[in-house]
Amino acid sequence: MLNFSCPQVSISLLIRRAVVVKRVGILYHPMKKAAGNLARELEGLLNNHSVSAWLCSAWEGEEIKTRIDGTDLVLSIGGDGTILRASQAVASTTIPITGINLGRLGFMTELSAEEAVDKLPALLAGEGQIDERAMLEARFDGNQQTFYALNDVVLARGAIARTISVEANIGDEQLATYKADGVIVATATGSTGYSLAAGGPILHPQAKEFTLLPIMPHLSLAYPLVLPPETVVRLRVVTTHKATLSIDGHINLPLLSGTTLVVRPSAHRARFLRINPEAFYSSLEQKLKGKR
Secondary structure, three states: EEEEEOOOOOOOOOOOOOOOOOOOEEEEEEOOOOHHHHHHHHHHHHHHHHOOOEEOOOHHHHEEEOOOOOOOOOEEOOHHHHHHHHHHHOOOOOOOOEEEEOOOOOOOOEEEHHHHHHHHHHHHHOEEEEEEEEEEEEOOOOOOOOEEEOOOOEEOOOOOOOOOEEEEOOEEEEEEEEOEEEEEEEEEEEHOOOOHHOOOOOOOOOOEEEEEEEEEEOOOOOOOOOOOOOOEEEEEEEEEHHHHEOOOOOOOEEEOOOOOOOOEEEEEEEEEEEOOOOOOHHHHHHOOOOOO
């Protein structure tokens, strides 16, 4: 693996939180009955603590944005996918998220359903620490619309099982033309997801560096790269058939040949309110095996 990063990994320290929570947004997985039930239970508990709460499906990103003003904390009920959607909705704010796991893996979630009820008073009192995570932003060349990613930006082939060509530039330097199923640009948080399955390295979740790697490359550069946080990556797709852009696995757009995507670290950070002590390394193997 080529490492373009600085000798010392840049890590954001966990920040002590001292703000008392007065308004909470509860975002839930709309296809999990248990998530809706828990959302309503937590809403009742919050009201009993004289805290206002609002509920919304995590799938309704635009609706969430209209209700987010004045919110002190977001509870995400589901799994990692629900957190990814929640982070998209609050990307331009500093509102922290606490994830409640009803999914299978829960790399980013903080609490089980039972813990959420038990530890609600501590959350409301502002106890715990803020864990800041780097995000990426992507936009089409010449277009101002910005997409934010907590996990990854993936440029890949479409339904036809043929490789595409992706011309990759790092800043002003030409890197390579990948002939592959696609290319992944992943944050440290996303390094344990699709990027890992494609052969990428695992970064500490608070690292600011990010990775660039091809998916199933054919007769082209096959090594993953670790890039420093000031890097700008330009990816131009060349194909005789359709390609796809995927942001965090749930924003998916068709791409035509000749499209250029510009990806860079975002000035925005995802912020998670943690109650449980962090144990990334000691729990890594268990989480990779799908165990809590």
